[in-house]
Structure formats: structure tokens, C-alpha cells
Amino acid sequence: MKQQKNSRRSFIKSSTLAAGGVLTAPIPSDFMTPVWSNKKLKLALVGCGGRGSGAAVQALTADPDVELVAMADAFSDRLEGSLKAIQEHFDGEKDIKVKEQHRFVGFDAYKKAIDMADVVILATPPGFRPYHFEYAINNDKHVFMEKPVATDPVGIRKVLASAQLAKQKKLNVVVGLQRRYQQKYLSLLEQVQGGAIGKIRAGQVYWNDAGVWVRKREPGQTELEYQMRNWYYFNWLCGDHILEQHIHNIDVANWFIGEYPVEAQGMGGRQVRNGIDHGEIFDHHFVEFTYPGGAVISSQCRHQPGTMSRVDEVFQGTKGSITLGSGLIQDLENKTLFQYPGKWGEDPNPYQVEHDRLFASIRNGGVIADAENAAKSTLTAIMGRMATYSGKKVSWEQALNANYQLVPESMSWESTPPVLPDEEGRYAIPQPGKTTFE
Numbered sequence: 001m002k003q004q005k006n007s008r009r010s011f012i013k014s015s016t017l018a019a020g021g022v023l024t025a026p027i028p029s030d031f032m033t034p035v036w037s038n039k040k041l042k043l044a045l046v047g048c049g050g051r052g053s054g055a056a057v058q059a060l061t062a063d064p065d066v067e068l069v070a071m072a073d074a075f076s077d078r079l080e081g082s083l084k085a086i087q088e089h090f091d092g093e094k095d096i097k098v099k100e101q102h103r104f105v106g107f108d109a110y111k112k113a114i115d116m117a118d119v120v121i122l123a124t125p126p127g128f129r130p131y132h133f134e135y136a137i138n139n140d141k142h143v144f145m146e147k148p149v150a151t152d153p154v155g156i157r158k159v160l161a162s163a164q165l166a167k168q169k170k171l172n173v174v175v176g177l178q179r180r181y182q183q184k185y186l187s188l189l190e191q192v193q194g195g196a197i198g199k200i201r202a203g204q205v206y207w208n209d210a211g212v213w214v215r216k217r218e219p220g221q222t223e224l225e226y227q228m229r230n231w232y233y234f235n236w237l238c239g240d241h242i243l244e245q246h247i248h249n250i251d252v253a254n255w256f257i258g259e260y261p262v263e264a265q266g267m268g269g270r271q272v273r274n275g276i277d278h279g280e281i282f283d284h285h286f287v288e289f290t291y292p293g294g295a296v297i298s299s300q301c302r303h304q305p306g307t308m309s310r311v312d313e314v315f316q317g318t319k320g321s322i323t324l325g326s327g328l329i330q331d332l333e334n335k336t337l338f339q340y341p342g343k344w345g346e347d348p349n350p351y352q353v354e355h356d357r358l359f360a361s362i363r364n365g366g367v368i369a370d371a372e373n374a375a376k377s378t379l380t381a382i383m384g385r386m387a388t389y390s391g392k393k394v395s396w397e398q399a400l401n402a403n404y405q406l407v408p409e410s411m412s413w414e415s416t417p418p419v420l421p422d423e424e425g426r427y428a429i430p431q432p433g434k435t436t437f438e
Helices: 005-024 050-062 076-090 110-116 126-138 153-169 183-193 221-231 247-257 350-364 371-388 396-401
Strands: 041-046 065-073 103-105 121-122 142-145 172-174 202-210 265-267 284-290 296-303 310-318 322-323 328-331 336-339
Touching: 041 110, 041 336, 050 065, 050 076, 050 121, 050 350, 065 076, 065 110, 076 103, 103 110, 103 121, 110 121, 110 126, 121 126, 121 350, 126 142, 126 153, 142 350, 142 371, 153 371, 153 396, 172 350, 172 371, 183 247, 183 322, 247 296, 247 310, 247 371, 265 371, 284 371, 371 396
Parallel strands: 041 065, 041 121, 065 103, 121 142, 142 172, 202 296
Antiparallel strands: 202 310, 265 284, 284 296, 310 322, 322 328, 328 336
16 A cells, blocks of 8 residues: 555556466456456445455556445444545545445445445455355456455355356456465476476475554444454454464465365464453464375464564475475475575565456456365365364364354344453453364
8 A cells, every 4th residue: 555656657567567477378268258348347345454455456556447436344434544545545646536325334335335346355354255255246246355265164165155156157256365476486386386396295384473453442342343343353253363364375385285185183372462352362373284195284373472483385395395485496405496586576566466367357358266266275274273273183074064153144233243251351262172163
């Protein structure tokens, strides 16, 4: 949102050129959809936080003939703040006007906004994503949605069903797992698929840092409003940070191995981030994911200030190893085989490339189908959470078919939240050895 305006046009040009190289492959005839080359595309934003606002800017940047026509959020202050931020970003270079009657607030606001659009951005807390995605696809909308795409197995199954329907309807769905649109990752994947390190047998994926924002309880808030405002710390809304953030690294493991894990076992807890406003989630997770081909990936994520920070993916193969963060491939004797030549900040912004590709595909009659993979990588992270919460081994089938549901089918401001605090204002914390899942 704070890109320098004097460089925005040159940035757009370089991003579009980079994306164009990915789009040169012919589109199979059975995936052809009507070409919207001359149509003004109407855009709706559902979820007006920082990521939603940023995604709206990128969508409006990706195509000169896109108009933001509707916005929806649970809170009017977030919606109005988002609209102001988007307008200030473009600073008159693009006319951003959303009529007051098209700014929808509340739990059902998403339907009203989606109804007005050709393309929708889904960027609310992820617990709501399955319902919003289902409504968008049922109503024939192209979609950009943020990761993760659900917080429970029931939501995963709903997303998988909607993903199949989207394919049948030839609708484009892009998901915000932006590493799959990042030039460095694509280049390194090509090296791995070409046999540079042999078959991947092991790996380590990391999202270790100090943590994220906390929104304290304000006087006069209902319990539901407090949880919605402080959504990162409640599983029905966020899914824990193994899901909300670490899914990026877990998805890279699935992508580079070319499989989804068959089982997971791990451990976790909360030692540092355990205040009254830290809800019910853990502050650290460690999971071993075992894949059908025998690879074992060690997954770790931590939100603890003052500890080692690392966000990265490393894989060991039968011929060598690869470190994604540094772009380095080495043989078994640690000799450099390949070093990615790009430097930080030189490659096209993958957050922008996602939208460049989405709108180019819509214009050219193509189909991008990210939802199924995103649902399966989301399920991988949920399986890891089930393993750390329970302390037990969890299989893929167990996670996929579990009937536990965190998010109610429908909600209003009169609804009781799925979890409630005790008399001291604290929430029940999962306990390995006692917590179970059905």
C-alpha cells in the first residue's frame, strides 16, 4: 500500500512482462471461456483489512479497465478506512468511487457485494472463506481469495466441492499462495524437476518470528465483536498460526515434492504468548509430515520475541540440497551447482503477478484453478495442528473426513461465539494427550 507512486507505472510494466512469460503456453480448447477483452470488469472486495486493501490495489493495478463497485466487511470503520487507503494509494491516478449504498456491513454483507461484481476478492478472516467462496462460485464469479481457505475439515470439503464446480463453470480462481507466482521459486522448481538434487528425501520448513499484532478488548465490546477484532487468536476465525502463516512454507513442501503427506505427528504449546488477549492458540508448533514417496518434512513455526527468526524452506535429495531463501543448490559435497541470480527486490512482486495473471486469464478466456491445491495445503496445515494439539499421529484420511466444525453455518451479531472465556477472561487451551478430534 506504500509503494512509491512515481515508480508504480514502471513496476506495473515489469510485472506484466514477467507474468506474460508464464502465460505463453496455449490454453486447451476444453478450458476456453468467453473472452472479455472489451468488457469493464466490476470488482467487489469482501474483507477490508490490510491484506484485502492491498489485494484491491493490486487488482486495480493489474487491469486498466477494472472498477471497484462494492465493498463488504463486518465493521464499517474498517471498510471506510480501506476505501480511504485505496483512494490515497492511487492519488487521483485512478478514479476510485464506491457509492455509499454499495458499502455493505455485517455478516451477510458479502452476498450483496458479490452480487454486484464480475470478480471478487475474498480476504476476511479465513474461517468464513468456505461460505464466501461457495456463494461466489454458485453465482458465477471469478475469484481471488487469500490463504488459508478454511479453518476446519468441514470447510475444506466445502471448498473442494466449490473448486470442482468452478472448473466445470470455467471460472478463474487464484489463491494468495504467492510463492507459486514468484520468479525465484519457479526457477528453482525447474531445477529440482530437472533432477538437480535427485529425489527429495527430507526437508525443513520454517516460519519462526516474534509474532503479529494483538487487539485488546475494548470497553463496551460484545464477546463476538472482541473475537472478530482480535481474530488471529481464535481458531474458528484464524486456525492458529501454523495455518494462517506457516501454510506458505508447508505449501512449498507439497509443491516441490509433488505430493501431499499421508500422516503427521508433532508437538506444540504456548510458553511465551499466553496473555489474556492471546485467545486459545499455541505460540509454537513442530510437525513431522510423512509423504507417500517416503520423504519426511520437519515443519516448525514459532511466535516468540527474542528467538531466532527464519522464514525459509530447505530440502535434501539423493543428489544434493536446495535452500529456497538463498536460492542455492549444492551437491552432496556442498559444491554449488546453481545459484539463483536474482537479487532481493529485483524480481516482479509476486503479490502483483497473481493479479496480473488472473485478469489476463479472464481477458483471454483462460482458466486458472488454484482452489483444489490450496484446499489440500490448507488441510495439510490443519492435520499438523490436529497432531500438535492432540499429541497423536494423524492421517490424511482422518483429517479430511473429520466431522468437527469450528465455524457455524450462519451468524449474526446476536450469535454466541463458538468459544467463550471463563470467569477470568481466559479460554480453554488444547492439551496434548487430552484433546481429541472426531
